[in-house]
Amino acid sequence: MRRNSRILILTSSYGDGHLQAARSLKQAFHMQGTDEVLIMDLMKEAHPVLNKISTTIYITSMLTSQFGFDYYGWSYYMTRNTKTHLGLGRFFNNLGKKKLKEAVERVRPDAIISTFPYGAVPELCAQIGIPAYTVVTDFTLHSRWVHPNINKYYVATEDLKEELMSIGFAGPQIEVSGIPIRQAFDHAAPANTNKFRGVLSPERRTILILAGSYGVLGNVDEMIDSLQNVPDTQLVVVCGRNEKLERKLRSKFGGRPHCHIFGFVEDIHELMAASSCIVTKAGGLTLSEALSLKVPIFIYKPFAGQEKENANFLARKGAALISHQMEELSGQIRQLLADGAGYGELMQRMSQLQRKSAAEYIIQDMLGSMRQTAPLTGLQH
Incomplete structure (x- = not known):
């Protein structure tokens, strides 16, 4: 492990929250002396046309939901319990995989952090032996966030930690950090x-x-x-x-x-x-x-x-x-x-x-976790 780690943060432009969280984490890394931090909107770079269409649909759905046409809401609940290895879950996990491989070969990160649920991330990280961290940017859980190869989750509340543990994740894999916001x-x-x-x-x-x-x-x-x-x-x-x-x-x-x-x-x-x-x-x-x-x-x-x-x-x-x-x-x-x-x-x-200084807490814990080289436990069955 290099003393000054190289970090890749993956985010998305579906709303501003995912990107704001990524920027807050980058700022916290810089404060800790880690300067090689790259933020990448994976969906935008991997599938620009699909990203533009889906972003437009997301925004339009919010505008039309007051009239009863809430197709984003419908899709959210239809896929809430989707399994990562089946059907739609498998499809979502493959999105951006090729572009992600290219980015990893180019950047050669010591760890990848996701502030948006990309299933391709933990799968690729498990293959190449680098840690994958997920920062959940909501107070609720959707199946898109869940993947057996996540090294560590950072969540907003004890309730979310308990929910992840109820589906098989070990307690040490989950930190109640709060959602990272600007310092x-x-x-x-x-x-x-x-x-x-x-x-x-x-x-x-x-x-x-x-x-x-x-x-x-x-x-x-x-x-x-x-x-x-x-x-x-x-x-x-x-x-x-x-x-x-x-x-x-x-x-x-x-x-x-x-x-x-x-x-x-x-x-x-x-x-x-x-x-x-x-x-x-x-x-x-x-x-x-x-x-x-x-x-x-x-x-x-x-x-x-x-x-x-x-x-x-x-x-x-x-x-x-x-x-x-x-x-x-x-x-x-x-x-x-x-x-x-x-x-x-x-x-x-x-x-x-209230969780003060969530970004700083996440970075300190994450850097400590990266130094430990503990084996990935995954989901317990």
Whole structure:
């Protein structure tokens, strides 16, 4: 094992979460003195046309799901318990295998990390004798993440560890690390000192709406109209890189008092830290960011699939609230902001799921694991 290990991180562009997790891991590696870290979007490089089609289908499905056409959600549940060596499982495991072999021959990594479930990775790693690590970027498990040749899993919660153990993985193969997010979230400045203190009124509580780069949160116009009636609050809407949505909302709401419209916000951690609650979709990374700052989470109309399962998990733990109607969302926010004791209890429940410095924890554990040369145990039967 070289002292300065060479690492290949495989990710995907299905949503931003997988790539953000990969970047956080790369940053943590650099902080530990490991500089030879390459991030690769395997699906994009191996099958660019299929990747573009499937990415478009994924985004379109989120937009059409509110009308009942949720083909991504249907496919998620149809394949949730697929076996890795049969049918669709076998097909998914073969995706990107040729391009991955080429990358391994070129990069010659000491280990491969996946923040997206590529079945070809553990199979190839087992053949050539290098460790394969998987960082699960959701609070729920799908069969695509499961493979007998994974050296170690890094998961968000004890519940996920127990689920993996229930299907045969050994306890030492699974670390409850949390989902890796940017280091900035561990050091976000409080509301009274951060860069948004000159924009936001300190006398009003801030409701942050993350509309998303694709506008997939849905009904943002109606949401603004509804939530502006919550007493003693101000609204902040972040449109990401969706310039069309930003222009539309600025045109309609730009002149309203206590309503702030933003496009892409680089220091989103500071804006979240300055907020009293957040309305968002249920991506694993965004939820982890909110948990790290203990900003109460309201999930509106979660999309079927991993996001719905993420939302249901946090709701069962009492760490987030789900709504399906605008009046329900508005009522939930009114009630929580008016109930000091309830607000504190929710933050306490969020603390129980909070995992600080997940990326740093994962890297330290992973580097230690790589030095140990312990044999791969795989699934126990």
